[in-house]
Amino acid sequence: MKAVWMGVVAASALLMVGTAQANADLAKASGCMNCHTVDKKLVGPALKDIAAKYKDDAGAQAKLEEKVKKGSTGVWGPIAMPPNSNVSDANIKTLVSFILSLK
Incomplete structure (x- = not known):
């Protein structure tokens, strides 16, 4: 039984790593990484x-989806983030969920 649980934990860890990589790849393909990095x-x-x-904003998902889609200015300084109308709503939702999951 212990071996089964260890296998489940290992498989879950691999799935999480794979999902994180897929989300990072989506961020790169969507152009996010042209202006952003994960940690600097x-x-x-x-x-x-x-x-x-x-992190403590219950409405963050919707707010950030809107900012990604329509662009934003003045929140992080004088450089505006352009709209990302070429990125699908489903991908924007995935990207924002990925960003908000980062620690």
């Missing part, structure tokens, strides 16, 4: 900093 400021804020800023 580039043109825009680090994705982890965005997650930290919105």
Whole structure:
């Protein structure tokens, strides 16, 4: 029985790593990584900093989906984030969920 649980835990860990990589790949393919990195400021804020800023905001998912889709200015400084109308709503939802999951 212990071996079964260890297998389940190992499989879950691999699935989580695979999902995180898929989300990082989606962020890159969507153009997010042209201005953002996961852990340091580039043109825009680090994705982890965005997650930290919105961690206690119950409406963060919807707010950030709107900002990604329509663009944003003045939240993180003078450089505007352009709209991402070429990214599907489903992918925006996935990307924002990924960002908010970062610690």
